[in-house]
Amino acid sequence: MNNKPLARILLVEDDLALANAYKVRMEAENFHVLHCPDGEEAMQTALDFHPDLILLDLMMPKISGFDVLDILRNTPATAHTKIIILTALSQPSDQARAKDLGADEFLVKSQAVISDVMKRIRFHLGIKEIETA
Secondary structure (H helix, E strand, O other), rough: OOOOOOOOOEEEOHHHHHHHHHHHHHHHOOOOEEOOOHHHHHHHHHHHHHOOOEEEEEOOHHHHHHHHHHHHOOOOOOOOEEEEEEEOOOOOHHHHHHHHHOOEEEHHHHHOOOHHHHHHHHHHHOOOOOOOO
């Protein structure tokens, strides 16, 4: 069995219970996950950790997810990192703003279960589905 992680994921989420649920699931599927509870910490961690994908909330303390997305897309080291927005915001204007800022995908928390989010993560990372019996 190969224990090398499939990919490095930065989880940016201020709801600690939700973040823990996602982190446990991603680690169970062999991803190396770091969690940041706010946008300010996420910015530095993204530069230090070099994630393959960032799962980013938009409504956060210190620096909003919109601002984090904008800065990451304009920073050479993170400009091409896959970024999936996972937020409670569901307005078309929020989705359009995130897309304009360079989000790879926009998911609404109330409309997405963890298994769906995992499918989208694997899709964006080019990882095939795990065969289940």
